[in-house]
Amino acid sequence: MNATDSTFMGLLQAQVRNEFSASQQYIAVAVWFDAKDLPQLAAHFYRQSVEERNHAMMLVQYLLDRDVNPVIKGLDDPQTDFDSVTAPIALALRQEKEVTGQIEALFRAARAEDDALGEQFMLWFLKEQVEEVSSMSTLLAVAERAGDNWFHLEEFLAREAVGDSGHDSSAPEAAGGAL
Template sequence: MYLSYAAWASNKGYGGIANFLFRHSNGERIHMMNILEYILERGAKVKVEVIPSPPEDPISIQNCFEKIFEHEVDNTKGIYKLVKMSFVEEDWATWHFMKWFVKEQTEEETLALNLLDKIKIAGGTNAGAEAIYVLDRDLQTKSDDAVLAEDKTAANP
């Protein structure tokens, strides 16, 4: 999805948004490789299957990030399913391994929600060219990580 939407954004002239989404696409591949390597290291067989095609192109920047948020929520549900399964089966190594992905999904959802908030402040689907330009420029170099509530302190809110 990130790769497809990055290509869409690039085609529309949103180089910063495309860069942000291309970086996230690469991050998703790294996550997949982490899981694949974990399975191999545990002595299990990896079965690579076809993944569904990405959804249709978004109709706006807001719609793009709404769909990304929905996608991340679906990913979170899948992660939670694996965590629960590892707990029930008392596979503590996998349960421990999956804890990182739980936090990662919290970051991914937070990041998508923060971007949606910015888009809505800029006017949502009615955002003007100047607001979209600023967002596009900002996403060119925006950190790929979100600051979570659990990581904040009184000195660094």
Template sequence: MLNKNIVNLLNEQLNRELYSAYLYLDMANYYAENNLNGFENWFYIQTQEERDHAMLYRQYLLNNGESIVLKKVDAPNIKYNNFREPLVNSLEHEQQITSFINNIYDEAYKIKDYRTMQFLDWFIKEQGEEEKNADDNLKKYDLFAGDSKGLYMLDNEMKSRIYTAPSLVL
């Protein structure tokens, strides 16, 4: 049985991951509406990853005999003024998610909840990748998207991203 505070934090994170999926789907929609299909693809795949992250939290809670508490998922309601803004928002969002996961880890460490710490180890590694990917996307945009040819090439590069399901074994 897990500590109730840990259960609450994990449930909150599950809901944050669902919001993340909404956020990235909103970004995918923005790029689709502007005919940047590679950017759309990249963020649509990110949507799938975030949904899967939520399902991993769900399964961990269920595997430990805990209840799932689903909350209302708010729409992102972000209006972008240019193609760069979603990339900046993505990086900032991933940094925020990292801080939330680190907080859960800190709480688990305080009470010596090694099982939850081990579960979160995968997410900590994953967040390092998420932040790097978001930062790389922004840097590539700043470097190459200054003209239409560069934007076209970057869009084509982002179109090549394929979905890979998470490999965390619970």
């Protein structure tokens, strides 16, 4: 199938932008936490930003490997101000659920086009989204329980591993190498 006629390849191009947008949003969240002197939360979201950047670069590498020219597009401005400690975490959870829907659509498009290579590539991202949604759900639940004492959340993050830190030996290769 010609890549220009492929719904899957078109959605994959759009997903590159989506992943870079998620990365940018996580930087904005991290900076907000940093400005509030919450270093554990800031560090968590800085790591999340790098992880999303790496996901975008994995998609870029896949496009290159399939002889499709990746198109890198500009991003919308991220949300940078929040009214509570739970607001940026709730935003992150909504974002991860949205990305899950996008990845599911990519998988379905590859399957509909009988693109076994595309379908296999998307399996890792489906697995990754289960972890992403789960870790953000946990973080939001803990933040809600912490109430106004943000340091309980800081202590939780210092004590507990939330997410996989973006290190997975089964992950696809990222263009230019993963950070």
